[in-house]
Amino acid sequence: MSVPATHLAKHGSAASKPGRRLPNKYKLFLMALPFFIITFIFYYLPIYGWIYAFFDYIPGIPLDKTPFVGFKWFRTIAENPTQTQEVLRVMKNTVAMSGLGIVTSFLPVIFAILMTEIKTGWYRRIVQTLTTIPNFISWILVYSIAFTLFSVDNGLVNTLLIKFGFIDEGINFLANNNNVWLAMIAWYWWKSLGWGAILYLAAITGIDQELYEAADVDGASRFRKIWHITVPGIMPTFFVLLLLSIGNFVNNGMEQYFAFQNAMNKDTIEVLDLYVYNIAFSNNFAFATVVSMLKSIISVFLLFLANGMSKWIRKESII
Amino acid sequence: MRFKKMTSLALAAFMAVGITACSGGKSEGAKDSPSASASQSGDGASPSASAGSEGGLDHSKELELTVFSTTANYAGEQTGWYGKILKDKFNIKLNIIASNLDGGQNKIAAMMASGNLGDIVVFGDNTTDYPNAIKGGLLLDWTKDGLLDKYGKDIVASFPKAIEKAKVAFGDGKAVYGIGNNVASNQPGPSEGKDLTWGPELRWDLYQKIGAPAINTPQDYLQVLKKMQELEPKNENGKKTYAFSMWADWDGNYKMMVAKQFANMYGYDENGNTLLYVAADQDKYYEFLSDDSWYMKSLKLYFDANQMGLVDPDSLTQKFDDVVGKYKDGRLLFCWFPWLGSANYNTPERTAQGKGFATVPFKEEKVYSWGFNQYGSNWVMAIGAKAKDPARIMEFINWLYTPEGAMLSTGGGTAIQNGPKGLTWDIDKDGKPFVTDFGWKAFADQKGTIVPDEYGGGTYYDGMSQINFPNVAPGLTNPETGEPYDHNLWTTSLKRNPSKLDSEWREKMGALTPKEYFVKNNMIAVAPQGFTGKPPLLMDKALEQKNAQIGTVIQQYSWKMVFAKDEAQYNKFKQEMLDKVKGLGYDEVLAFSVKKAEELFEARKSVTQ
Numbered sequence: 064m065s066v067p068a069t070h071l072a073k074h075g076s077a078a079s080k081p082g083r084r085l086p087n088k089y090k091l092f093l094m095a096l097p098f099f100i101i102t103f104i105f106y107y108l109p110i111y112g113w114i115y116a117f118f119d120y121i122p123g124i125p126l127d128k129t130p131f132v133g134f135k136w137f138r139t140i141a142e143n144p145t146q147t148q149e150v151l152r153v154m155k156n157t158v159a160m161s162g163l164g165i166v167t168s169f170l171p172v173i174f175a176i177l178m179t180e181i182k183t184g185w186y187r188r189i190v191q192t193l194t195t196i197p198n199f200i201s202w203i204l205v206y207s208i209a210f211t212l213f214s215v216d217n218g219l220v221n222t223l224l225i226k227f228g229f230i231d232e233g234i235n236f237l238a239n240n241n242n243v244w245l246a247m248i249a250w251y252w253w254k255s256l257g258w259g260a261i262l263y264l265a266a267i268t269g270i271d272q273e274l275y276e277a278a279d280v281d282g283a284s285r286f287r288k289i290w291h292i293t294v295p296g297i298m299p300t301f302f303v304l305l306l307l308s309i310g311n312f313v314n315n316g317m318e319q320y321f322a323f324q325n326a327m328n329k330d331t332i333e334v335l336d337l338y339v340y341n342i343a344f345s346n347n348f349a350f351a352t353v354v355s356m357l358k359s360i361i362s363v364f365l366l367f368l369a370n371g372m373s374k375w376i377r378k379e380s381i382i
Numbered sequence: 383m384r385f386k387k388m389t390s391l392a393l394a395a396f397m398a399v400g401i402t403a404c405s406g407g408k409s410e411g412a413k414d415s416p417s418a419s420a421s422q423s424g425d426g427a428s429p430s431a432s433a434g435s436e437g438g439l440d441h442s443k444e445l446e447l448t449v450f451s452t453t454a455n456y457a458g459e460q461t462g463w464y465g466k467i468l469k470d471k472f473n474i475k476l477n478i479i480a481s482n483l484d485g486g487q488n489k490i491a492a493m494m495a496s497g498n499l500g501d502i503v504v505f506g507d508n509t510t511d512y513p514n515a516i517k518g519g520l521l522l523d524w525t526k527d528g529l530l531d532k533y534g535k536d537i538v539a540s541f542p543k544a545i546e547k548a549k550v551a552f553g554d555g556k557a558v559y560g561i562g563n564n565v566a567s568n569q570p571g572p573s574e575g576k577d578l579t580w581g582p583e584l585r586w587d588l589y590q591k592i593g594a595p596a597i598n599t600p601q602d603y604l605q606v607l608k609k610m611q612e613l614e615p616k617n618e619n620g621k622k623t624y625a626f627s628m629w630a631d632w633d634g635n636y637k638m639m640v641a642k643q644f645a646n647m648y649g650y651d652e653n654g655n656t657l658l659y660v661a662a663d664q665d666k667y668y669e670f671l672s673d674d675s676w677y678m679k680s681l682k683l684y685f686d687a688n689q690m691g692l693v694d695p696d697s698l699t700q701k702f703d704d705v706v707g708k709y710k711d712g713r714l715l716f717c718w719f720p721w722l723g724s725a726n727y728n729t730p731e732r733t734a735q736g737k738g739f740a741t742v743p744f745k746e747e748k749v750y751s752w753g754f755n756q757y758g759s760n761w762v763m764a765i766g767a768k769a770k771d772p773a774r775i776m777e778f779i780n781w782l783y784t785p786e787g788a789m790l791s792t793g794g795g796t797a798i799q800n801g802p803k804g805l806t807w808d809i810d811k812d813g814k815p816f817v818t819d820f821g822w823k824a825f826a827d828q829k830g831t832i833v834p835d836e837y838g839g840g841t842y843y844d845g846m847s848q849i850n851f852p853n854v855a856p857g858l859t860n861p862e863t864g865e866p867y868d869h870n871l872w873t874t875s876l877k878r879n880p881s882k883l884d885s886e887w888r889e890k891m892g893a894l895t896p897k898e899y900f901v902k903n904n905m906i907a908v909a910p911q912g913f914t915g916k917p918p919l920l921m922d923k924a925l926e927q928k929n930a931q932i933g934t935v936i937q938q939y940s941w942k943m944v945f946a947k948d949e950a951q952y953n954k955f956k957q958e959m960l961d962k963v964k965g966l967g968y969d970e971v972l973a974f975s976v977k978k979a980e981e982l983f984e985a986r987k988s989v990t991q
Contacts, residue, residue: 143965
C-alpha cells in the first residue's frame with residue numbers, strides 16, 4: 064500500500080507550488096488518518112486490557128480496590144509437574160490441529176481450480192452454493208448433525224453398517240479417542256471448504272484471459288494451462304492466506320472442539336482455546352488474560368517468522 | 383521516505399496519547415453506561431391502580447422496572463396474567479434481562495463491570511457475584527431512609543431471620559442488601575412438595591409384572607432392571623430400551639452429575655463445590671474419592687450396568703434434551719428423579735392404563751431433603767443502587783413475601799405457580815383452597831392453555847412470573863388457609879380422582895405421596911437449614927482454579943471408568959485419576975473442604991436446638 068502512496072506523494076510535491084497549498088504528502092496523510100484512528104481504537108487500545116493479568120480482578124470492583132498480584136497468574140501455568148504436563152498436552156493438540164490445518168490448506172485451492180473447470184454454469188453455481196452453506200451453520204448444529212449420523216443407538220451410519228452385516232454392534236464414533244485430529248480436520252473442511260475457495264475463485268477470475276488464449280494457440284492441454292497459468296496466478300493469494308494462518312497458529316477457536324468434546328476424546332481434542340474456556344473463563348479473568356497475552360505474543364512471533372521465510376524463499380514480503 | 387517517517391512518528395504519538403488517555407476512559411465508561419433503568423412514562427393512562435394503598439405510595443404513574451435475573455429463562459416484558467396483576471395492583475411493568483439466555487457468566491460480568499445492574503437484581507447464588515456487587519457499591523441498602531421499615535413491613539414481621547442473615551452475612555451487621563429465596567417461617571419436616579428431589583423411579587407396570595422383587599441396595603436394581611429389559615426389550619416404536627441413559631452437559635460443579643445421585647439417596651450431599659459429601663442430619667462427612675464414597679460406588683455400579691447392557695451407549699455424547707426425548711418415548715426403565723422420569727413419561731393416557739414411572743425406593747434408602755429455611759436459601763433478590771423509585775420497588779418485593787403474593791406466584795420444579803385466584807384456583811365454602819378444572823388443564827398443558835383476556839390473555843406458561851425467584855417456600859403453610867402454598871399439597875388436590883397408576887401405587891405403598899411414604903417409614907434425612915452468623919468462607923482465586931482443574935479431571939475419568947472395557951481398565955483409569963488430582967493440589971482443596979464442612983455444622987446449630 065505504501066509503495067504507490069510514496070510514488071504519488073513525490074510526484075505531487077514536485078508539481079505543486081511550495082507555500083501556496085497544502086503539500087500533497089499532508090493531504091494523503093490526512094486521508095489516511097481516519098483509518099489510523101480506527102486501527103488504533105480497535106487494535107491498539109484494547110491492549111490496555113492486558114493490565115488485568117496482574118490483578119485478581121473481579122467484575123464490578125474498580126481496579127484501584129483490587130489486589131495487585133504481579134506475575135502470579137503467569138507462574139500458575141508451570142506451577143507443578145502435573146500442571147506442566149497438562150499444558151504440554153494441550154499445546155500438542157493445538158500444534159497438531161493447526162499443523163493439520165496448514166498442511167491441508169491447499170484443499171480449497173484444488174477445489175477452486177476444479178470448480179472453474181466446470182463448464183456448465185448452473186451446475187457450478189449449485190456446487191458452489193451447496194459447499195458454501197455449511198460455513199453458515201453453527202458448530203452446535205453441526206454437532207447435532209454428527210450425532211444423528213454417528214450415534215450408536217440410532218445413527219444412520221451404524222444402522223446401515225448393521226443392516227448390511229459389516230458389524231454386529233454399533234461403533235461409538237463420537238466417543239472415540241482414535242483419529243480425533245483427523246476427524247476434526249475433516250469436519251472443519253466439510254464446513255469451510257466452499258467458503259475458503261471463494262478468495263481463490265476471485266483470484267482465478269483476475270487472471271488475464273489472454274494468457275489462456277495464448278496457451279491455446281501454443282496447443283497447451285487443459286492440465287498444462289492449469290499448471291502453468293492458474294496455479295502461478297493464485298500463488299500470491301495462497302501465500303498471503305498461508306501466512307495469516309501461520310500467524311493464527313495458536314488460535315484454533317473453541318466452538319468446534321467444545322461441541323465435539325466428551326470424556327473419551329478430551330485428551331486429544333482439548334486445544335488451547337478450549338482449555339482456557341474449560342478452566343478459566345468461568346470466572347477467572349486474570350488467567351484468561353494471561354493466556355491471551357501469551358497467545359498474542361506467540362502469534363506476532365510466528366507471523367514475522369513466516370514472513371521472513373517468505374522473503375527468503377520467494378523474495379517477496381507481505382508485511 | 384519522508385512520508386513514511388512522518389506517519390510512523392504520528393502513529394507513535396497517537397499511541398502515547400491514547401494510552402495515557404484511556405486509563406481514565408475506562409472508569410468513565412463505567413459511570414455513564416446507558417441506564418435502561420426505571421423510566422417513569424407519564425402517559426396519563428392512570429389505570430385502576432389504587433393510588434395510595436399501604437404506605438401511601440402514589441401509583442398513578444406507570445413504573446417500568448428493569449429486572450436483571452441470573453436465574454430467569456425468559457427475556458423481555460412480563461406479559462400475561464402475572465403482568466396484568468402487577469399492572470393492576472402496582473402499575474408497574476417488568477422488563478426482564480436474563481443472563482442465562484445471553485452469555486451466562488459473561489453477561490453477568492459485563493453488567494457488573496458497567497456499574498448498573500438495573501432496578502431489581504436476582505442472583506442465583508450468594509457466594510461470588512452477590513458479595514462482589516455489594517463491594518462494588520452496585521446494590522441499594524434497604525435500611526437507608528428507613529425503606530425496609532416503611533415499605534417492607536411484612537418481610538420484617540414474617541421473616542425476621544432472613545433479614546438477620548442479610549445483615550450479619552453480607553451487610554457488616556447493619557445494612558440489608560437483599561433477601562433469600564424459599565424463605566420459610568419456623569416449621570419442621572421436609573420443605574418439598576409431594577415428590578422429593580430423588581426417587582428413584584422405575585417403570586411401575588414392568589416392575590409389577592416381574593413380581594416386584596425386594597430391593598435392598600442400589601446394586602439390587604441391576605438384576606431387576608435386567609429382567610424388566612428382557613420383558614420389554616423394545617419400546618412402542620421398536621427401538622431398544624435401556625435402564626440408564628446419562629448426559630454430560632450438566633456435569634460442571636458436580637463432577638459426573640449422575641454419579642452423585644445415590645449419595646443423595648443415602649442422605650449425603652456435596653457441600654458446595656468442594657471435595658466432601660456431608661450428611662444431611664448428622665455431623666459426618668466422607669471424601670469424594672474414598673472407597674466408601676457413593677460417588678465411587680456409583681461409578682462401579684454404572685460400570686457393571688454397562689457390562690450388562692443396561693446403559694445407553696450414547697450416554698457419552700448425547701445432551702440432556704435427548705434424554706428427555708427418550709423418557710417421553712418410553713425407552714428408559716429407571717430414573718433418579720421424579721421431575722425427569724414421571725414428569726415426562728406419565729401422560730394421562732399411559733397412567734390410565736396403569737403404565738408409568740413411580741417411586742420404588744430401596745430398603746436402605748434415606749433420601750436427602752431440605753428442611754424449611756427461616757434464613758432463606760442462597761439465591762438473592764436485591765435492588766440496584768441506581769434504581770429510580772426504591773420505595774415502590776420495596777413495596778412490590780414486600781408483597782411477594784405476603785400470603786397474597788406467594789399464593790399467586792411462588793413455585794418451582796413440579797410446584798407450578800398457582801395463578802390468578804378465581805381462574806385456576808379458588809377458596810371453597812369451608813375456606814379450603816381448590817384447583818379449578820381450568821386450573822388442572824392449565825397446569826398439565828401450560829403452553830397450550832389460553833388464559834381469558836380479562837385475566838391478561840396469552841398462554842398460561844407465558845403469563846407465569848418469569849423472574850424465576852420463588853420468594854416463599856412452596857411447601858410452607860399459608861396462615862390464611864392453613865394449607866401449603868403449593869396446590870399439589872392441598873387436601874382437595876390429593877383426594878382428586880387418582881389414575882390407575884396412582885391408585886395402584888398408593889395401595890401397594892400405603893401412602894398418598896412419595897413424601898408421605900418416606901416420612902412414614904423414616905427413610906428421609908432432613909437437612910436443617912441454618913446460618914453461622916458469619917460471612918461465608920470463600921476459596922481464594924488460586925484455590926478456586928485448582929478446584930476447577932481437579933473437577934474437570936474427575937469428571938473426565940468418571941466417564942472413562944463407567945465405559946471401561948473391563949475391570950482391569952476400570953482400575954487403571956481409577957489409579958490414573960487419583961494420581962492426577964493429587965498432582966493438581968487435591969490435598970489443599972481437601973483441607974479447605976473440611977473447613978467448609980465444619981462451617982456447615984456450626985450453621986446447623988442455629989436451628990437444631
